[in-house]
Each structure stands twice: as structure tokens, then as C-alpha cells.
Amino acid sequence: MKLPILTLSAVLLFYPLISNAQQAPVTTGASSKKTFTITHESQRTAAKDQARTNTCWNFATASFMESEVARQGGKLIELSEVFGVRHAYPLKADAYLRVQGKATFWEGGNNHDAMEMLARYGAVPKQHYTGLKEGEVKLDHAELAATTKAFLDAVIKAGRPSKSWRSAFEGILDAYIGKPPANFVFESKLYTPQTFRDQVLKLNPDDYVEVTSFSHHPFYQRMRLEIPDNWSHDSRYLNVPLDDMEKIMNNALTKGYTISWGGDTSEKGFNVKEGYAVLEDEAKEVTQTSRQDAFDDWRSTDDHSMHIVGLSKDEKGNQFFLTKNSYGVSSGPFDGHLHMSKNYIRMKTIYFMVHKEAIPEDIRRKAGIK
Numbered sequence: 467m468k469l470p471i472l473t474l475s476a477v478l479l480f481y482p483l484i485s486n487a488q489q490a491p492v493t494t495g496a497s498s499k500k501t502f503t504i505t506h507e508s509q510r511t512a513a514k515d516q517a518r519t520n521t522c523w524n525f526a527t528a529s530f531m532e533s534e535v536a537r538q539g540g541k542l543i544e545l546s547e548v549f550g551v552r553h554a555y556p557l558k559a560d561a562y563l564r565v566q567g568k569a570t571f572w573e574g575g576n577n578h579d580a581m582e583m584l585a586r587y588g589a590v591p592k593q594h595y596t597g598l599k600e601g602e603v604k605l606d607h608a609e610l611a612a613t614t615k616a617f618l619d620a621v622i623k624a625g626r627p628s629k630s631w632r633s634a635f636e637g638i639l640d641a642y643i644g645k646p647p648a649n650f651v652f653e654s655k656l657y658t659p660q661t662f663r664d665q666v667l668k669l670n671p672d673d674y675v676e677v678t679s680f681s682h683h684p685f686y687q688r689m690r691l692e693i694p695d696n697w698s699h700d701s702r703y704l705n706v707p708l709d710d711m712e713k714i715m716n717n718a719l720t721k722g723y724t725i726s727w728g729g730d731t732s733e734k735g736f737n738v739k740e741g742y743a744v745l746e747d748e749a750k751e752v753t754q755t756s757r758q759d760a761f762d763d764w765r766s767t768d769d770h771s772m773h774i775v776g777l778s779k780d781e782k783g784n785q786f787f788l789t790k791n792s793y794g795v796s797s798g799p800f801d802g803h804l805h806m807s808k809n810y811i812r813m814k815t816i817y818f819m820v821h822k823e824a825i826p827e828d829i830r831r832k833a834g835i836k
Contacts, residue, residue: 499740500740500741500742500780500781500805501780501781502742502778502779502780502781502786502788502805503778503779504776504777504778504788505776505777505778505779506719506720506776506777506788507775507776507777507788508533508536508537508719508722508723508724508775508776509533509536509537509542510529510532510533510536510542510724510773510775510790511529511532511542511544512795512801512802513790513791513792513793513794513795513797513801513802513803514529514547514792514794514802515604515605515792515793515794515795515797516547516605516792516793517604517605517606517794518604518605518606518607518608519551519573519605519606519607520572520573520574520607520611521547521548521551521573521574521575521605521607522770522771522772522792523574523575523576523577523579523580523695523728523771524547524548524550524551524554524575524579524580524583525547525771525792526577526580526726526727526728526771526772526773526792527550527577527579527580527581527726527771527773527819528545528546528547528550528580529726529773529790529792530577530724530725530726530773530819531545531580531584531589531667531669532544532545533724533773533775534669534724534821535666535667535668535669537722537723537724538668540666540667540668543591543666543667544591544592544593545589545590545591545592546589546590546591546592546594546595546596546597547592547597548595548596548597548605548643549583549587549589549590549595549646549659550579550580550583550584550587550589551573551597551643552595552597552639552643552644552646553583553586553587553646554575554579554582554583555614555635555639556632556635556636556639557698558571558575558697559571559614559618559632559635560632561697561698562618562697563618563621563622563627563631566622567618567619567622569697570694570695570697571614571615571618571697572611572615573607573611574694574695575695575697576676576691576693576695576696576698576700576728576768576817577676577726577727577728577771577817577818577819578676578698578700578702578819579698580726581671581674581819582671582698584663584669584671585671585672587646587659587660588658588659588660588661588662588663588664589659589662589663589667590646590647590650590659590662591650591652591662594647594650594652595644595646595647597643597644599644607642607643609642610638610639610642610643613638613642614635614638614639617634617635617638618635646659647659650662652666673821673822673823674819674820674821674822675702675704675819675820675821675822675825675835676700676702676703676704676817676818676819677703677704677706677711677714677817677818677819677820677825678691678703678704678705678706678711678815678816678817678818679705679706679707679708679710679711679754679757679815680705680757680758680761681754681755681758682758682762683705684705685705685706685707685710686704686705686706686829686832686833686834687704687705687833688701688702688703688704688705689701689703689705690703691703691816691817693767693768693816694768695768703817704833704835706829706833707754708752708753708754708757708812710829711812711815712808712811712812713826713829714820714824714825714826714829715774715787715811715818715820716777717824717825717826718820718821718824718825719774719776719777719787720777721824723820723821723823723824724773724774724775724776725773725774725818725819725820726771726773726774726818726819726820727771727772727773727774727789727815727818727819728768728770728771728815728816728817728818729766729768729769729770729814729815729816729817729818730765730766730767730768730769730770730814730816731743731769731770731814732767732769733745733746733810733814734746735810736810737804738791738793738797738798738804739798740798740799741798741799741800741803741804741805742780742786742804742805742806742807743789743804743805743806743807743810743814744807744809744810745807745809745810745813745814748807748809750809752809752812752813756813757812757813760813761816766813766814766816767816768816768817771792772789772790772791772792773789773790774787774788774789774790774806774818775788775789775790775803776788778805780805784807784808785807785808786805786806786807786808787805787806787807787808787811788803788805789803789804789805789806790802790803791803791804822835
């Protein structure tokens with residue numbers, strides 16, 4: 467469907483579920499100091515608000531899954547972000563106790579965690595599991611996070627965990643965010659989370675690859691990314707040279723794929739209020755060496771996950787990446803979206819997830835991806 471030139475705010479106002487409008491570039495930024503013209507964008511739902519939670523990893527990847535279903539010909543369905551969070555908690559708790567607390571335990575995670583929850587437990591529409599209790603309108607996991615951590619630490623301090631700790635831990639989760647549904651009705655048909663995944667979403671978790679670019683590991687091989695939120699010690703990240711990383715992202719976005727992104731948002735130039743992210747020195751070339759140095763001395767850390775849904779250009783013709791955030795539609799001038807510069811992407815991307823077919827053939831061949 468061809469749209470007239472509108473602000474992104476107007477598009478989201480009238481289309482809470484955003485459809486593909488690539489044939490008609492959209493100019494945005496009337497209320498910002500910078501203006502952007504969208505050159506490529508893909509279908510996605512409107513921005514959600516993770517509120518007082520640190521579960522951006524599942525907000526980003528649930529949104530990514532929604533777009534993947536639509537890209538493959540399915541309906542644009544809003545998925546429950548809390549469903550994956552609820553199922554990840556016991557796995558993280560088990561891992562934490564097995565190393566006697568000598569690890570990270572908190573709300574955070576990596577985007578592959580969301581895909582792992584899809585593979586193990588399935589998915590449910592958001593309407594059937596919001597994680598909100600009666601009277602609540604926004605998520606608030608601050609007390610949940612503190613309580614679960616204190617409980618596990620008490621179990622460790624007591625020594626020799628009993629067989630009761632798991633059921634007690636599940637009880638805490640149920641008290642705060644509810645028991646996930648065993649089955650539900652969607653479009654007049656009864657599903658379990660697993661049959662909904664297989665029959666409606668039709669997503670295969672094995673089709674997705676997490677990509678990174680760091681020179682302390684060999685290129686075109688899989689690696690374990692040494693970041694705190696990789697609590698499962700996943701070693702399936704595909705490591706590629708920086709230019710190939712950018713090539714994969716551009717190839718994906720120009721061909722209708724989207725990207726579940728994890729990276730650093732601590733820069734002064736990450737400006738949610740104005741709706742864009744730039745480096746302090748945009749004129750300086752970002753190289754493999756400068757990127758590695760920033761990772762090695764912790765100037766680039768795994769702060770936040772978002773959903774990259776397209777490409778754009780600023781008023782000077784510079785390339786940006788159109789990104790759906792999870793701070794709600796009222797964050798910034800673009801209804802919860804922001805534009806990240808090419809240099810910001812090259813320097814501050816820690817990793818991202820994409821469908822394997824979005825990776826150019828020559829890179830897939832070097833990496834042994836079939």
C-alpha cells in the first residue's frame with residue numbers, strides 16, 4: 467500500500483500495527499533538530515514500554531519475531547514479552563545456584579534467550595499473558611528482581627539446597643507476574659504455546675544467527691561473547707570482520723528483514739529525547755581496532771536491546787538505522803523510534819540477531835552456514 471509523505475508520528479497514530487511502506491519514503495523529524503527520510507522499513511507493531519523492568523532483550527526479540535512472522539506471510543500479531551521472561555527466570559536461577567552464586571543473576575539477558583524460550587516453551591499472544599495484575603497498567607519488576615535475588619542468595623547461604631527451592635521460586639514468580647497459560651483461544655481455535663508457535667507463528671529458532679565482530683576471536687567462526695548478560699555462556703555467536711558485519715545489516719534491511727540488536731547506549735550522543743544516536747566525533751573513522759579497543763576497556767558494553775526495522779537518511783544524506791525502542795510511543799519525537807548513525811552502529815553494536823538467509827551468500831559460505 468502506498469502512503470503519502472507523513473511524519474512517522476502520523477503514521478503510527480493511524481496505524482498501530484505498522485505495515486510496509488517502502489515505496490513511499492517517509493520524512494520525519496518536524497519536532498527534532500534533525501530530520502530523517504526513511505528509505506527502507508519493514509512491518510512491525512507499535513513501540514511498547516518495558517517500564518520498570520530490565521527485560522529489553524525480550525521486548526526487542528519479541529518485536530523481531532512479530533516482524534518475522536509478517537515477513538514470512540503471517541499476520542502481524544502482538545506477542546507477550548513477559549512469557550519469555552517468566553520462563554527464563556527459573557533457568558537463570560538454576561544456573562546461578564549450580565555455581566553457588568559465583569555468576570550474574572538479574573533481569574537482563576541476551577536476545578538468543580528469547581529465541582531459546584520460543585524453542586523450549588513456545589509463545590502466546592500478548593492479550594493472553596501481560597504479566598500485569600489487576601489494577602496495574604505498567605510493568606514494574608523492581609521488587610520481583612530484588613526478591614528473587616535475595617531468595618537465591620538465602621538458599622546458597624543456608625548450604626545444600628533442598629528439593630523445595632524450585633517450587634518456592636516458582637511461587638515468587640507466580641505471585642508477581644502470574645502463571646503462564648497452558649492453553650488459550652486464538653481466532654476461535656484452542657492452542658498451547660507450542661502449537662501456536664508451530665501452527666500460527668511458524669518460526670524455526672534454528673534459522674536465526676547472532677552476529678558480532680571482535681578481533682580477539684577468529685573470524686568466520688562461532689564464539690562465546692564475554693558479556694555479563696550471556697548467563698548461559700552461549701558460544702554460537704558468529705564472529706565476522708567489521709565491514710562484513712555492516713554488510714550483513716545493510717543486506718538484511720534492504721531486503722525486508724529486520725534485526726534484533728544489542729549494544730551500547732551509554733554515549734552522550736544516544737539521544738532518546740531528540741530521536742537519534744550519534745558518536746561524539748562522527749567524522750572519525752570507526753575501524754576494527756578502535757571498535758575492539760572500546761570493547762576491551764569497557765567503553766562499549768551491552769547496555770540495551772532494540773529492534774532495527776529499516777534505514778533512513780538525515781538532512782545531509784548520511785545513513786542512519788531506523789530503530790524501534792521499548793520506552794513507549796511517547797519517548798522521543800518518532801513514537802518510540804530513533805535513528806542510529808552508521809558510525810554508531812559500527813562502534814556500538816555488541817551483537818545482533820538476524821535470519822540466516824539475510825546474511826550474504828559469500829559470508830554464509832565462509833562461515834559454513836547452510
